[in-house]
Amino acid sequence: MIKNYFRPKTIDELSELKYKTNGYLFSGGTDLFVKLRAGIIDTDTVIDTKYLDTKGIEIKDKKLFIPINATYNELRYFIKENKLNNILEDIVKTIGSPMIRNRGTPVGNISNASPAGDFVLASYLFNAQILIEPSSKKIPIKDFIKSPGQINLEQNEFVYGIELELLTDYKFYFEKVGRRNAMIISIASIGILIKEEDNKINDIRIAFGSVAPTILRDENLEKTLIGKTIDEELFKYLANEYQKLSSPITDVRATKEYRKSLVHNLVIKAYNNLFEKVVR
Amino acid sequence: MIVKFKLNGKEIVKDVPVYKRALDFLRDDLGILSVKEGCGEGECGACTILVDGKNVHSCLMLAVELDGKEVITVEGLEDKIIQNAYVEAGAIQCGFCTPGFIISTKALLEQNKNPSSEEIKEALEGNLCRCTGYLKIEDAVKLAAKMYNKGSDER
Numbered sequence: 289m290i291k292n293y294f295r296p297k298t299i300d301e302l303s304e305l306k307y308k309t310n311g312y313l314f315s316g317g318t319d320l321f322v323k324l325r326a327g328i329i330d331t332d333t334v335i336d337t338k339y340l341d342t343k344g345i346e347i348k349d350k351k352l353f354i355p356i357n358a359t360y361n362e363l364r365y366f367i368k369e370n371k372l373n374n375i376l377e378d379i380v381k382t383i384g385s386p387m388i389r390n391r392g393t394p395v396g397n398i399s400n401a402s403p404a405g406d407f408v409l410a411s412y413l414f415n416a417q418i419l420i421e422p423s424s425k426k427i428p429i430k431d432f433i434k435s436p437g438q439i440n441l442e443q444n445e446f447v448y449g450i451e452l453e454l455l456t457d458y459k460f461y462f463e464k465v466g467r468r469n470a471m472i473i474s475i476a477s478i479g480i481l482i483k484e485e486d487n488k489i490n491d492i493r494i495a496f497g498s499v500a501p502t503i504l505r506d507e508n509l510e511k512t513l514i515g516k517t518i519d520e521e522l523f524k525y526l527a528n529e530y531q532k533l534s535s536p537i538t539d540v541r542a543t544k545e546y547r548k549s550l551v552h553n554l555v556i557k558a559y560n561n562l563f564e565k566v567v568r
Numbered sequence: 569m570i571v572k573f574k575l576n577g578k579e580i581v582k583d584v585p586v587y588k589r590a591l592d593f594l595r596d597d598l599g600i601l602s603v604k605e606g607c608g609e610g611e612c613g614a615c616t617i618l619v620d621g622k623n624v625h626s627c628l629m630l631a632v633e634l635d636g637k638e639v640i641t642v643e644g645l646e647d648k649i650i651q652n653a654y655v656e657a658g659a660i661q662c663g664f665c666t667p668g669f670i671i672s673t674k675a676l677l678e679q680n681k682n683p684s685s686e687e688i689k690e691a692l693e694g695n696l697c698r699c700t701g702y703l704k705i706e707d708a709v710k711l712a713a714k715m716y717n718k719g720s721d722e723r
Contacts, residue, residue, distance in 0.1 A: 385694025
């Protein structure tokens with residue numbers, strides 16, 4: 289049961305509290321309070337980060353900066369206002385429900401490091417750098433997330449913000465498979481960004497959620513695709529390659545066999561949607 | 569911990585234990601019974617309240633987080649247009665989910681005077697109803713939007 293509730297206002301204050309109390313940080317509480325109630329987490333100390341003085345969401349040096357406490361809805365509004373019309377909005381609008389998006393935060397999502405985290409997938413696609421305080425270091429998302437639920441942080445450190453690349457001229461596709469429109473924790477998800485030139489790949493990024501211990505993205509495989517012609521054959525090859533790379537588990541949402549089939553089929557479906565084809 | 573906030577237009581100052589959820593605080597200590605506990609984990613939306621104009625789950629919020637905020641529940645809506653529209657459209661059966669739907673409807677109509685079916689579905693996707701099948705709820709939101717717009721034409 290919660291006995292201590294703190295409202296630090298500065299980075300140092302927050303860091304010291306975290307170090308001394310070993311308490312749980314929260315902003316929207318959409319994850320922490322569910323886990324506390326279910327008994328998955330037991331703590332007597334929670335630290336409310338919303339009183340921390342931070343700047344807002346901003347674009348700086350062609351990067352999108354999302355600070356701690358910025359909610360999904362604030363991010364969505366920012367994307368619309370600044371016409372950053374990209375896959376990010378497609379991803380954000382599928383997260384939780386309006387009530388969750390009014391409280392939940394991207395920083396919270398990556399800090400939970402779930403392989404099903406939709407914002408974790410977005411962070412992999414946009415080569416996110418994670419800004420950590422009070423050390424002021426920046427680490428790439430793939431080094432920040434170690435394994436399901438495990439992140440690379442010292443006892444006194446916390447995530448201050450996320451920096452994403454701003455990509456233009458990319459075609460994109462995002463889909464998550466689940467049982468209901470709202471509140472889905474995906475059975476599997478896919479995000480693809482493609483930049484093409486004369487029907488050839490100029491740049492490509494492919495990421496999958498919920499089919500491996502962390503988000504599945506293979507940059508070496510992506511590099512071998514540059515210059516290749518975009519056609520049915522290429523995507524059938526990719527469907528098979530990613531199916532081999534995936535290592536899903538069976539859980540309450542689906543079996544590993546089903547998830548394996550999804551990886552294959554989502555690649556083909558992405559091709560059909562991106563290039564208006566009808567390959568089965 | 570002492571919290572000070574506005575509930576349905578009224579200033580509240582009260583001492584509340586830090587472990588208490590906003591939901592329990594509103595229902596048990598302040599008698600706001602429109603706020604219901606369904607799932608207690610953010611899936612059903614029956615506990616939805618407006619905090620500074622945004623619809624949020626009161627079950628996933630501590631009472632101390634209400635400090636300094638402006639809270640609106642169905643009891644505090646300035647008119648009964650949405651409630652009447654729900655009755656008129658037959659969008660209520662057992663009624664347990666209704667306050668949550670009304671609050672989410674309010675949050676939508678404050679932002680969007682003429683929502684499309686698609687926009688209504690998205691705005692209400694966090695609220696579950698096990699009786700009506702949702703179609704009449706969509707009708708109710710459209711009816712409420714019409715009634716609000718008619719009202720502003722007359723003014």
